[in-house]
Every structure is written in structure tokens, then in C-alpha cells.
Amino acid sequence: MSPSQVERRLSAIMAADVVGYSGLIEADELGTLTAMRDLRDTVWNPLLVEHRGRTVKLMGDGILAEFGSVVDAIACAAALQRKLAADQAGTHPDRRIVFRVGVNLGDVVVEGDDLLGDGVNIAARLEQLCAPGGVMISGTAYDHLQGKLDCGFEFVGEQRLKNIARLVRVYRMVSDPTARAHAQPLPEKPSIAVLPFANIGQEPEQESFADGLTEDLITDLSRRAGLFVIARHSAFAYKGCPVDGRQVARDLGVRYLLEGSTRRAAGRVRINVQLVDALNGEHLWAERFDRGLEDIFKVQDEVTGRIVEALVGRLVPAPARNRPASLDAYDLCVRGRALIGKTPEVAREASLLLQRAIALDPDYAEAHRWLAFNLWTGWAHWGEPMEPNRPKSVELAERAVALDPNDAGNRWVLGHVLAFERRWPESDAAYEAAFALDANQADAWAMQGEMGTFHGRPTEGIERVKRALRLNPHPPGWYYWELGYAQYAARQHEAAVETLRQPSTYRTGSRRILAASLAQLGKIEEARQEAELFMVSNPHFTIGYWAATQPFRDDAIREHFVDGYRKADLPA
Structure with a gap:
């Protein structure tokens, strides 16, 4: 037919x-x-x-x-x-x-x-x-x-x-139609979300450029101490959607929205951008930039400066970022960082793209940072070989900080990698430096939830993840993984079950923590079913290997996890 x-x-x-x-x-x-x-x-x-x-x-x-x-x-x-x-x-x-x-x-x-x-x-x-x-x-x-x-x-x-x-x-x-409308009160400081820039040219290969521009503007604004800035993942939840600005602002708990479009062709870039007060619909500022492609980072800095001026007047400028010397390296990094955290197979593609970016621009700090994080994820969570990935991730993270010590992202990635090396004073110092540079780092706050659990302070970890969720109301699934992890460690097993059944994290590696939580509640058969399903996607998991590689500073919490895993019948 x-x-x-x-x-x-x-x-x-x-x-x-x-x-x-x-x-x-x-x-x-x-x-x-x-x-x-x-x-x-x-x-x-x-x-x-x-x-x-x-x-x-x-x-x-x-x-x-x-x-x-x-x-x-x-x-x-x-x-x-x-x-x-x-x-x-x-x-x-x-x-x-x-x-x-x-x-x-x-x-x-x-x-x-x-x-x-x-x-x-x-x-x-x-x-x-x-x-x-x-x-x-x-x-x-x-x-x-x-x-x-x-x-x-x-x-x-x-x-x-x-x-x-x-x-x-x-x-x-x-069940409550008004729940979302009142879920996110406005912060005291000026609050803003940068919505994904539209790719006016419609060429699919330019889509990552438009996304990269959006992400970089979010990063640049996030580093200004006088602003509250919604994280990238929540902003991109609206990509390609017809949006009602006032509803988006209510949903995210911000007053201001930055919207824009970009067209890149023949060595030039055209950017249209407007800043809107979503509370009353007033357009505070709008401008069009038509520049040579080599000026793209200057345009980003100019847009950031104009937004800050419109919202809070002149603040002390944030320290200059380490910008790539090669636009080809920038494109590769934008494509690579978008693939991190999806699957082991996709992560290998991300590593290849980031390695190519570094080959083109050996002093590009952000490419080093994301490659370090990608390699760490591989051995720490997906069973990739420890050698040479473990020492390589440390080397790359340290190199990223050396190249750009003023980038909060470089600092927290180094802090997390060093925690798994049990280099606790250096790890703590790296996290502190990250938050001093950028208090809007939602991913760093979420990762601090795991640090709280390792340190034996899971209730503190819960509060840190909740702070991350305020900055990133539509988070990636691993935020709920981190929250459920801390809740389990705090013996809040019912709360952990509710968290770990969130659609974005259910059926991921967090399933083993769900299984342990159910087991601690006495729901042994249900726990064993979840553990069996977890093993389908993680056939090499063993309790012994996991316990040996996790950097707990509190043995009682480690043993509580081991106890839950055993009750759920995960392999020893």
C-alpha cells in the first residue's frame, strides 16, 4: 500500500x-x-x-x-x-x-x-x-x-x-491546579531566565551554535553576584515550545526573561535580543547585533553588560573568562558538553568531540573541564575502566583550573573529582571557590548533596539539592538521584521512594537506591523487582566494588547503603 x-x-x-x-x-x-x-x-x-x-x-x-x-x-x-x-x-x-x-x-x-x-x-x-x-x-x-x-x-x-x-x-x-503558580516565590535580588535562542537560519548544523550562545549567556549572567539566574536545563525545557512569557516566569520563579534569535552565515552572525519584564510585559531593552563571527564573544560580553545595566545598574565586572581561540574548538565543545550524562555509548562520542576541541585549542579550559567530568562519570558510575580514566580525569580537571581559575564550573568539577581521590581538604576548597565565584551554580549545589552524604551530613545534603532545584526547577534526572541518595542516607526512606520514582530519574542507575529504600521499608518483593530491573542495565554492579570505590567519610552511612542493597538481593 x-x-x-x-x-x-x-x-x-x-x-x-x-x-x-x-x-x-x-x-x-x-x-x-x-x-x-x-x-x-x-x-x-x-x-x-x-x-x-x-x-x-x-x-x-x-x-x-x-x-x-x-x-x-x-x-x-x-x-x-x-x-x-x-x-x-x-x-x-x-x-x-x-x-x-x-x-x-x-x-x-x-x-x-x-x-x-x-x-x-x-x-x-x-x-x-x-x-x-x-x-x-x-x-x-x-x-x-x-x-x-x-x-x-x-x-x-x-x-x-x-x-x-x-x-x-x-x-x-x-491535584492542585494552583500548586505550580505558588511554588516559586521571587527572589529578593533581580531574577532572570535566558530562553533558548531561535536558530533563524534553520540550518540544522547551526542549531548547536544557537544553543551554545544561550548557554554562554546563562553562564556569563550567573557569575554576576547581584543576579539570580535560572540554570541551563530549566531554560532549555522551553526550547521549541510556544511560550507564554508570564506563565514561564511564574513557573521558574523569575521576573525577567531574555529572548533572542541568531543567524550565522558567510562568516557573520546576526543576533536579535530583547529583555522583558514578565510581571507587566514591558520591554526593557532590545537590540540587534550584526558582526563578524570572530566578534561573537565580544557580543556575548556586550549583551551581558547591557542586561546587568538594565536590571541592577553597574556592578563590579566578573573576572574575564577563558575564551576559546578557535571557533571550531568552540563548536566541538558545545556539541560535546550536550552529550554528557546520557548513556555510556553517547559519552564516548562526547569524549571524542572534546578531545578534538583540545587538539585544536590546547588552552581551552572548558573543554578540559567537561572531558574530565565525562571520564570521571565513566569509571565512577558506568563501569568504564579506571585506568587510565581515573588519573586522566584528575589531570584534566586540574589543567582546567590552571587555565581559568575564575570559572566556577572548573572549580566544582575539580572538587568532585578530588573527593573520589579522598583528597578532602582540596576538594572542599575547590567547592568553596566555586560558590565564591558563582552562587548560581545549580549543578554544583546538586553535587554538594552527594558531598553532604559522603561527609556524614545527609540533611545538609538534602538542603543543598533543594537549593539546586530552586535554581533549576526543571532539572536533569540526576538531581532527583542526588536528592534520593541523601534522603536514604538520612533514613528518610519514604521520601526517597517518592523522589526516586520521579519520571526523569526512574529507570536510571538511581534504581538501586530505590530498591534499597523499599527494602528498608519492608517491601522486600518490590525491592527485589527493582533490583532485578536495575541489573538488566548494570550487569557488572556488585555491592563490594561499589562500597570500595565510594569515598564515604562516615562508615555507618556506607553500611546503611550496603544493608539496603543486600536486603534487595543485589549481587555481593
Whole structure:
């Protein structure tokens, strides 16, 4: 059949499945099947009629439905979860039927009464990502709501879904629609977020240049002591999205937004930039720069200076940064740093790009820093060989600081690498220097959560991660890993379970800490299931190797982790 003969349509798809269905069937097959049949008759079918949907297919543990309106689909999903929660309240927790629900708006392929294609697959993947009793929706679904429902949604970032090549924006339904609006009070100092610059030229190869420009402006502003600056990951959560400036500012807890676009061609760069007061919509400053490409870093400095002047007047300038001598090296570094922390395979590509950047510009401090961090991640977390990666990461981190001692990023990376060498006084000094240079370093605050745990002060670590989350409200998943790590060390096991089930960190290496937390709560079978799933992606993990390589200064906390891992049946 040719593409023109395939029947397609745009539909809102809802996918729902029962949490722990196999266990329910094993415990009481007849009772579970009867309960599912009653649920379809008394809850599912009436809700579907009320919200103008149709059942596409029924599986033993799941349901797939189609709606002509995304508003109807999400209203039905919310009603389903409310109705189930009420109906199951009197049922023993081990026998409750609890759903996860995913909703997507997308193109589907029609085959008789069945639906196929990406539109269906994304809904199913969102349902798998969802917490029990919750609802996850895609960015395409969210964009069409426009305040038409009284339920609230929390942005959880761009997620990589199984067998879906592109990243998908994901939102989680929250019970209190006003929760996000009041979650982030404005700081006392002027607060700003730099939204991702648009690549006006549309050439895909220039996309990383536009991203690099955004990241560098965030870094430059972050170093000004009189400003509160939202971190890169949260700013990039809005990349490619239609945005309401006031809503973005409320979501991030800032007053000012910097927006811009860039076009790079024929050795020149054109940058349009505007500074907006999101509180009242006033444009404070706007300008266009049309310069030779060799002046790009001067333009960055000029834009930063103009923003600071507009917001807080003339501050003492931050020390000059170590700028690359080669634009080709800069491009390689921008591409490389974007790949760090994803997977071991992608990390090897990042190392290659960063090594090429250093070969082109041996005095480029930032390239040295990110290569050091990338190599450290490989041996400390992904089982890459210690030799020569471990000593090489130290050498590169020390070289980065020597090349640019005024870059807070270089300082905290060195501090973290040295901690794993048990060089504690030097590590502590490096972190202190980082925060003295830039108190807005969200990643450094998050990493300090781990330092608090190593030092035997996990409650202090929790507070540091929470400070990082204020600077980075839409963080990468490893922030929740660090928070759950500190919560476990502080014996806040229930809080750790909640944290480590956040969609952006669940199914990552943090799963072993989730398993240990469940084990300490006495949920041994659930803990062992999580441990088994962790081992699928981390087949070389052993408790002994982990305990020997982690730089704990408090043996009691180390033993508490070991105890949880053993109870969860992780290999010795």
C-alpha cells in the first residue's frame, strides 16, 4: 500500500494499564478478572460515553481509547483516576486496581477499528512512565489545553521514550491546579531566565551554535553576584515550545526573561535580543547585533553588560573568562558538553568531540573541564575502566583550573573529582571557590548533596539539592538521584521512594537506591523487582566494588547503603 492510500487522522489517544497486574492475577485470578469486568461496566464505559470517546482495544491489563478532542481525553483520564481512587478506598492495598494513564495528541494510522503509529506508541510510553494513580500527557496535548480544564500540570522535562527517536515533552497532572503558580516565590535580588535562542537560519548544523550562545549567556549572567539566574536545563525545557512569557516566569520563579534569535552565515552572525519584564510585559531593552563571527564573544560580553545595566545598574565586572581561540574548538565543545550524562555509548562520542576541541585549542579550559567530568562519570558510575580514566580525569580537571581559575564550573568539577581521590581538604576548597565565584551554580549545589552524604551530613545534603532545584526547577534526572541518595542516607526512606520514582530519574542507575529504600521499608518483593530491573542495565554492579570505590567519610552511612542493597538481593 502506498503512503497516499494509508488512512490517517489526528486523534487524542489515551492508554491505561493496571499497576502490578501479574501479581494481582497470581494472587487471585478469578477475583481480579471479575473486578476488571465490573470496572469496565461501571466506570470505564460510562466515562467513555460521557466524554465522547471510543474503546479501540481491551487488553487483560490495559485499555486503549480514542477521542476527537484532547480536552475530552484528559478530562476522561482525570475522572477515571478520581473515580477509581474513591471506589477502591475500602479495598485492601494489596488487592486494589490502580491505573497509570498516558494521553497524547498525534497522527495515527487507521486499520479497520484499530489504530497504529507514533500517536498511539507515545501514549503507551507515557503511561509506562507514569506514577501509579497518575496521568502523563505529551507536549502536543498540553499545547491544545489553553486553560480549558481546571486541573493543573507540572512540566517534567523532555523525556527519551522507548523506541521513539525524538525527545518528547512530558507534563504530569497535579491535584492542585494552583500548586505550580505558588511554588516559586521571587527572589529578593533581580531574577532572570535566558530562553533558548531561535536558530533563524534553520540550518540544522547551526542549531548547536544557537544553543551554545544561550548557554554562554546563562553562564556569563550567573557569575554576576547581584543576579539570580535560572540554570541551563530549566531554560532549555522551553526550547521549541510556544511560550507564554508570564506563565514561564511564574513557573521558574523569575521576573525577567531574555529572548533572542541568531543567524550565522558567510562568516557573520546576526543576533536579535530583547529583555522583558514578565510581571507587566514591558520591554526593557532590545537590540540587534550584526558582526563578524570572530566578534561573537565580544557580543556575548556586550549583551551581558547591557542586561546587568538594565536590571541592577553597574556592578563590579566578573573576572574575564577563558575564551576559546578557535571557533571550531568552540563548536566541538558545545556539541560535546550536550552529550554528557546520557548513556555510556553517547559519552564516548562526547569524549571524542572534546578531545578534538583540545587538539585544536590546547588552552581551552572548558573543554578540559567537561572531558574530565565525562571520564570521571565513566569509571565512577558506568563501569568504564579506571585506568587510565581515573588519573586522566584528575589531570584534566586540574589543567582546567590552571587555565581559568575564575570559572566556577572548573572549580566544582575539580572538587568532585578530588573527593573520589579522598583528597578532602582540596576538594572542599575547590567547592568553596566555586560558590565564591558563582552562587548560581545549580549543578554544583546538586553535587554538594552527594558531598553532604559522603561527609556524614545527609540533611545538609538534602538542603543543598533543594537549593539546586530552586535554581533549576526543571532539572536533569540526576538531581532527583542526588536528592534520593541523601534522603536514604538520612533514613528518610519514604521520601526517597517518592523522589526516586520521579519520571526523569526512574529507570536510571538511581534504581538501586530505590530498591534499597523499599527494602528498608519492608517491601522486600518490590525491592527485589527493582533490583532485578536495575541489573538488566548494570550487569557488572556488585555491592563490594561499589562500597570500595565510594569515598564515604562516615562508615555507618556506607553500611546503611550496603544493608539496603543486600536486603534487595543485589549481587555481593
